[in-house]
Amino acid sequence: MKPTSEEQDLLQRLRHGNQSALDELFRLHYAYLCRAVYRVLPDTHRAEDLVQEVFLDLWRKRDRLRIDQSVRAYLRRSAINKTLNYIRDQKLMVADESHLPYNLSSAEVNAQQQLQVEELQADIDRAVASLPERCRLVFSLSRFEKMSNRDIATALDISIKTVENQMTKALKLLKTALKQYLPLLLGLIIWWIGV
């Protein structure tokens, strides 16, 4: 996936110091990137801040850019790296059982909504965000960044076995939190995950 010709034009203008090109790229990719970051670090303010920094970096490096993939893929990679660095530097990935008080985006939206769809969304958001921190991070990197267990192990400096355990734990906890939405009785699944 290489940059499209429209993207090439934008990048060219960016290289020439055209700030409106930066703004245009921002409008095109901001929401997408914020959602990607949010799924790894569920804090809307922090996610928005980190994504703005990604564009700041893009501007600073504009004459040195070498993008061989789609602009969106490049920016997403930068954003996730920045997020993982932030988590590491702020030491957010602490001991297994800790929970961090994240700002859930949907909580604000859903306070007044009664429709089941919004309730489901709220419950899903709550279920994922309240996983123990390390468990949630492993789950998010697998589910949303589509990282292999081995890559997650490398990125977080834990063993592959730990990654597998955390994934199992995440699925077990999510299943409990969301069981009312799952069609079948889960006795067998519970047994399997508990093994």
Added chain:
Amino acid sequence: MNKKTNEDLLNWDRQRTGQPTEDLRGLWDMSGKFGQSYEPDLEGGLQGLHAKLASAPAAAKRIPLQRRAWLRIAAALVGLGLLGGWWYQQQAGMIAEEWAVVTTDADEQRELVLPDGSSVILNENSRLSYRTDLATASERQLQLRGEAFFEVKRAPEQPFHIQTPGAEVSVLGTAFNLRAPADGQSAELAVTHGRVAFQPPVGDGPVIVTKGGVANWQVGQATTVQTAKPTENYFAWHSRSLNFKDTPLTEVLEHLARTYRIEIDSKAPLSAADCRLTGRWEQLSAEEAMELLAALTGFEVTVSMNRTYVLNGVCQ
């Protein structure tokens, strides 16, 4: 699901129970909706970006360099992969303590004052972390990956201790340049004044390096210490101040390459024993420095692509 392990788990379960694990798939699909309704405020975000573009950096003073079309890629950068290897093993123990971190990108230098009053200038592509109790702890602890110039506030009761992927350095009160690439394969210390203990990861005890001394460790080799060098040249990446005193040509070229981040390709014989240079070269650009080199030596200097200089001829 899209991970082999997860597919294996599903298949295993399907074989074991003979039933489709729709619930797990359902769970997996549902979890994908996490954060779906999050819609960030675009205009607010754009304003945030413009504010960041306009403002000066908050914490450390940033010193922007000229933009370059080409950057020197050192072996050190191999260690700075995208996701792999960004977590020190030591950091497992750091979680319980308070550490501050400062990093620099390519083409960026940063100056900061530490809580104990020591000052650090961090070169590009570097990372410095230090314990926040530096002012009061019985041992002042830091970690460096990359390169930095330190002026350590004298405190004899509180040794200043820097861990790097290569050697470890302990100091009481001094000024020195420390270069410690991320790959842990080498470390170089140049002392401007004071006394610094330099401890490579293998070998015997630490080597004490004093003013004018340069200690060099490379994996697989013994530590070497040279004395009576103008160690300010090791800091020229920031000061742009070079001082040559009867310095052999090979060394001059090494310092030029390091300071200006250029590559020098010499087609001329370099081992001429009487080719030495003396003089102070202050605040020169790369081009000026190479022109001066040409003038002093009689070499013919040409610029090849991307900040590579070619030397031809014979030194006079």
